[in-house]
Amino acid sequence: MLKLKSLPVLLFVAAGALSASAQDAQTLYQDFQHPGQPYRPRVWWHWMNGNITKDGIYKDLTWMKRSGIGGFHVFDAGLSTPQVVEKRLPYMTPEWKDAFHYAIHLADSLGLEATIASAPGWSETGGPWVKDEDGMKKLVWRQTEVKGTGKALKVKLPGGFDITGPYQDYCYVNQSVATVFLQKKFYRDVAVLAMRIPNNDKSMMELNPTITTSGGTVTAEQLGNDSISDYSIIQAEKDGKAWVLMDFHQPQLVRSVTWSVLKIEERVENCAASLFSSMDGKTFTKVVDLSYQGGFERVEDIPQTTARYFKMVFTSTEKNNSATGFRLSSLKLSPVVRVNLLSDKSASSFYRYGTSVKTPATTDVVNTADVVDVTSFVKDGVLTWKAPKGRWRIMRFGYGLTGKTNHPASPEATGLEVDKIDPVAIRDYYKNYLQTYVDASKGLMGNRGITYLLNDSYEAGAQTWTGKIVEEFKARRGYDLLPWLPALAGIVVNSAEETERFLFDWRTTIGDMMTEYHYDQLTDILKPYGLKRYTESHEAWRANATDGMDCKRSADIPMSAIWMRYKQGLVTVPQHESDIRESASVAHIYGQNVAAAESFTSDGFRDGAFVYTPAVLKPTADAAMASGLNLFVIHTSPHQPVDDKVPGIGLGLWGQWFDRNETWASQAGAWTDYLARSCYLLRQGKFVADVAYYYGEDSNVTARYQTRMPKFPNTYNYDFVSPSIVKDVLKVDNGQLVTATGMRYRVLWLDNVSMMSIKMLRRIKQLADAGVTIAGDKPKTLVGLDGTVEEFDSLVKDIWGSGRKNVTTGVSIGKVLANTGVAPDVTFSDAKANIKFVHRRLNDGEIYWIANQTKQARKFTASFNVTGKKPQLWHADTGAKEDVSYEMVHGRTRVTLDMPAYDAVFVVFVDDTDVPAVTLAERARTAFAEFAQPWTVRFQAHRGAPSQIALDSLASLTESSEQGVKYFSGVATYTNNFKVAKKSLKKNAPSRILLDLGEVKDLAEVTVNGLPVGVVWHAPYIIDITAAVKAGDNKVEIAVVNPWHNRMVGDMQPGAETVTYYPIKYYKADEPLLKSGLIGPARIVGER
Known part of the structure; x- marks a missing residue:
């Protein structure tokens, strides 16, 4: 067991301190105008299925450099990408290594940071060199009564499940998993345990109901x-529903249902079920609705019901259901309680609410004192044992392989995912993996060449065993695991309450081991190579048993993800906001000061394909920065090996x-400048937050806040804090929570704490005793077998029931802060508008970043908790700054902001002033010159359009009757003249x-009299041309660019000459077109 608890706390203290170094205002502004490489966005550079050329590498990398x-981050991926090159370069062949060496040396010469993924594909840590015994493992069991x-009796035990797959003997079929790995047979014994069977516990075979179905034959066995x-x-009826009717021949008590339903297509079914009961077989009453929301076998306790007949009705909940029936693998109606939602609680799968649903109290239990380890009495699969009188259940526990492979790698690079909780296997994995890159880069790794390694989002599935977990569990939890193994198979041990407490310990152990061995240990593994790392974790919901903040704590750059939701009309969703804030909180607390995100990922069918321009991306970028992002890693920039196929190849359906x-x-x-300037200022100084927001144990941020972010006033800010952060x-300091990296919080807010471990509760008491203001929820239930219920109740009473003035519950965050005397950091006169801020x-x-996250322009007064400093507005899109009217009142500074839709601006306070108020004259704009007519429009060659056209008036190109113009995508250059x-x-x-320029779709690069003026890429499309205007005739050229979407639709028209190439066809001929071109009205105005 690694001793790493102090490591993450100390790693980045120096980095955090350096980032707060004072800068004079002039240097700050100059660096803002021209931010350096550390602040510039990175891209994910996917090499697809061996489609690689040095010519393409050179053009890709030199374009990246030119584009800021x-x-x-380079990936080798597969996704069945078609071959577009003369000869594929398979992964890690000499030819592949030669191309990679060329890429790394070229990147080094260009000053581009190079990062490799932690495995071929994107997830997670696996490859063809991983041995079977080092693969991810699952606990399996067989039962004999x-x-x-x-x-003495002799019992031939059933063989352990040696099938490779995620659960018991379930094996993926027709999935995107290499078949060779699913054919592996692997099994090792753990223990054979004997236990008395509770009197009421009877199997389906013992109950032996008569079974009929809507179609098909099934037996109780x-x-x-x-x-x-x-x-x-089980065949479905015409209404798409299938049913199973069980006649128990006499009234039968049922307290739990265990069921597994898969589609005929042999994958997990998104399925709902309803259980009905009847005494006469004619009139049925609904007992309960059930939902298949995770795991390969669902265990659910139901309202206690006695009836002769039970009928289970299955209904597909898939959006496009075409199922004609269901694969029914198990349906066990039991007269005893089982562990409710077992697969979630045993860490076999992860569902958002699974661990919060309790198992009902019951007396039909197995006591740990009565669990007998009979492993030593087994030889060659035969148990020879002197069994005491009574009914006994013999359980053979062992482990096999989950069969999970790294994905989506090319075939040559695919292998087993390594055991995520075995430190030795992980070290061996990286030793092999990194050596291949030492060879491929010819040693250019560390300070130059390859400098980082990336852990992408965890997508390797659940793991429930490893070779030394029994010893690990004892060392970490302080008691023996073996007597509790039956609970992992759904049997209630000792009591429902103790079983739930054990399962908390089980999940915590797996999570802690994965955190320490798969993530924290990586810092030491990379050190000899001189590498640093980016780390994502869950990204969405709960991907494994870890806490996401803990996974990221020792990363040099904690990372998250934010996806586009273009078709849904959404700027962002809570899933991504929470993931980014998680990474930002890590960066603030542990001192990295950089929070990155895989940015703008999209599913081409769900979210929109080839529709993205800076104007479309900006609201999402701003939403990410509002949550704490300050380094963009753009998803994705696929390697384009050839020039005759555009837009080319990509990462499958993802953009x-x-x-x-x-x-x-x-x-x-122009776009990357905006991102870099914003990130530059958002890394200066220290983040300001008044609240440490604790989200509870046994979960993670993206699971807690997948669908709804915390309700928090937009006048303050907060960081998430994990259990380990609170404890360690x-x-x-003087009643405030502080970190070694300089963060200071006035309030500890407790959310999702109805269940709490005794160690956490003891820590809360320490903080309360030290005068920390604590608010939010209070715990109700003890989890984990450490501590007693009596101590738990006593601590809760002491903390919340003894009249402490610094501890409250049932009061909003805003009121708690106000009552504590914490002034709002910023307030907005338009209180209901979706306006976000970040304060550094x-x-x-002081630096405040203000974002109008609405579709409407907003004019409002912002009141900042600053005085004695002159405010200025700094604009990241242009690099310009300007003075602004202000008023200092009662120790605060008021500034009126007039912000267009989805605008963002920095309000910077760096210059001292004793002037309490300044009112600047409002600027007026009037017509200055008129354009001549008509407009000439030249079209980019080889895009299916005529070379040029003339327009008497400006309008969307999609209104043209000329097909090549209507469906045009690319650069259309508008030319006109005006006199001065x-x-x-x-x-x-x-x-x-x-x-x-009025309305533009979507970017415009402006030249006046042959002088480049700049690029405008979002509304309002206004650009300063003062320096280029001369007396007399003036020529204006406006290069307007729209995305590939329209041409892709044009290529689908009957008889159309194909212009575009992409392996996936996203659009049909009737797809609505997007406006394109210079729509106007275009005006030349003077500002005074």
């Missing part, structure tokens, strides 16, 4: 045995497609001459 990208007579692969097909073949690739620098990292504190200044009198530039000349 700071580096790349015997009658003891007090004399098949429904009641341990096998998942032993199934029957966003940000590479050199993107229509706006040449204008991408936070200290108390410098040694001698000499006197207009002299006496009473405007302070600025602006080109207002």
Whole structure:
């Protein structure tokens, strides 16, 4: 067991301190205008299925450099990408290594940061060099019932399940998993245990009901045995429902249902079921509705019901259900209680609420004192044992392989995922893996060349065993695991309450081992190579038994993900907000100061394909920054090996497609500048938060807040804190919570704490005794077998029931902060608008980032908790800054902000002032010059459009009757002229001459009189052309770019000449087109 608890706390203290170094205002602004490589977005560079060329590598990387990208994360992936090169370069062949060496040396020469993934594919840590015994493991069991007579008996035990698959003997079929790995046979014994069977506990075979179905034959033996692969097909009726009717021949008590239903197509069915009961077989009453929401076998306790007949009705809940029936693997109606939602509680699967649903109290239990280890009496699969009188259950526990492979790797790079809780196997895995990259890069690794390794989101599935887990459990929890193994098979041990407490310990043990061995240990593994790491964890819901903050704590750059939701019309969703805030909280507390995110990922069918432009992406980017992101890692920039196929190949159906073949690739620098400038300022100083937001044990942030973020006032801010942070990292200073990295919190808020371990409760008491303000929920139930219920109740009473002034419950966060005397960090006069802020504190200044996250323009007054400093507005899209009117009142500074839809601005306080108020004159804009007519439009070649057209008036190109224009995608250059009198530039000349383009779809690169003026990429499409305007004739060229979408739709028209190439066809001929081109009205205005 690794001793790593102190490591994450100390790792990044120095880095955090350095980031807060004071900067004079001029240097701060210069670096903001021209942010360096550390702040620039990275991209995910996917090499797809051996489609690799050096020519493509050179063009990809030089485009990245020109476009202001700071580096790349390179992946080798498969996804059945078709071959588009003359010769594939399979993974790690000499030819592949040669190309990789070329890429790394070129990247080094260009100053691009290079990162490798932690495995071929994107998830997680696996490859063809992983031996069977080092693969991910699962606990399996077989049961045999015997009658003891007090004399020796011989029992041939059923063989342990050696089938490779995620649960018991269930094996994936027709899945995207290499068949060779599913054919492996692997089994090792753990223990053979004997236990008395409670009197009421009878199997389906003993109850022996007569069974009829809606179609198909099934037996009690098949429904009641341990096998998942032993199934029957139950045909559905015309309404799509299938049913199973069980006649028990006499009234039968039922307290739990265990069931497993899969589709005929042999995968887990999204299925609902309802159980009905009847005494006469004619009139049925619904007992309960059940839902198959996780795991390969569902165990649910139901309202205690006695009836002769029970009928289970199955209904598909899949969106596009075409099932004609269901594979029924198990259906066990039991007269005793089983562990409720067993698969979730045993860590065999992970469902959001599974661990919070309790197992009902029962007396039909197995006592640990009565569990007999009879392993030593087994030889060659035969148990010879003198069994005492009575009914005994013999359980043979062992372990096999889950069969999970790294994905989506090319075939040559696919192998077993390594055991995530075996430290030796993990070290061996990385020793082999990293050596291949030492060879491929010819040693260019560490300070130069390959500098980082990335752990992508965890998608390797559950693991429930490893070779030394019995010893690990004893060392960590302080008691023996073996007598409790029956609970992992659904049997209630000692009592329902104690079983639940044990299962908490079980999940915690697996989670702690994975955190320490798969994540924390990696820091030491990488050190000899000079590598640092990015780390994602869950990304969504609960991917494993770990806490996401703990997984990221020792990473050099904690990382998250944010997806696009274009078709749904959503800027973001709580799943991504919570993931980003988790990473940002880690960066604040442990001191990395950088929180990255896989950014703008999209499912082309669900979210939209080839529709993304900076204007579309910006609201989501701003939402990410509002949650704490300050380094973008753009998903994805696939390697384009050839030039004659555009937009080319990609990561299957996933985008966003940000590479050199993107229509706006040449204008991408304006977008990356915006991201880099924003990230630069969002890394200065220290994040300001008043609340440490604790989210409870035995879960993770993205599971807790998958569908709804915490209800938190938008006038304060907060960091998430994990159980380990509360116990091991936070200290108390004058009643406030502080960290070694300089964070300071005024309130500890407790959420999701109805269940709490005794160690956490003891820590809460310590904090309460030290004067920390504690608010939110209070615990009700003890989890874990450490401690007693009596101590738990006494501590709860002491903390919440003894009249402490610093401990409250049932009061909102805002009121708690106000009662504690904490002034709002910022307030907004438009209180109901969705306005977000981030506050960074410098040694001698304050930076506030304000984002209008609404579709409407907003004008409002913001009141900042700052005084004595002059505010300025700094604009990340242009790099410009400007003074602003302000008023200092009662120790605060008021600033009125007039923000367009989805706008964001920095309000920077760095210059001292004793002037309490400044009112600036409002600027007025009037017409300055008129465009001539008509407009000339030149079209990018080889895009299916004519070379040029003339337009008498501006409108969307999609309104054209010319098919090549209507379906055009790419660069359309609009040319026009205007005249300026000499006197207009002299006496009473405007302070600025602006080109207002009106509506643009989607970017515009402007040139005036041959001088590049800049790129405008979001509304309002206004650009300053003052420096380029001259007296007399002026020529304007406006290169307008729209995305690939319209041309892809055009290629689907009957008889169309194909322009685009992409392996997946996202659109049909009737897909609505997106507006395109310069729509206007275009005006030239003077500002005074």
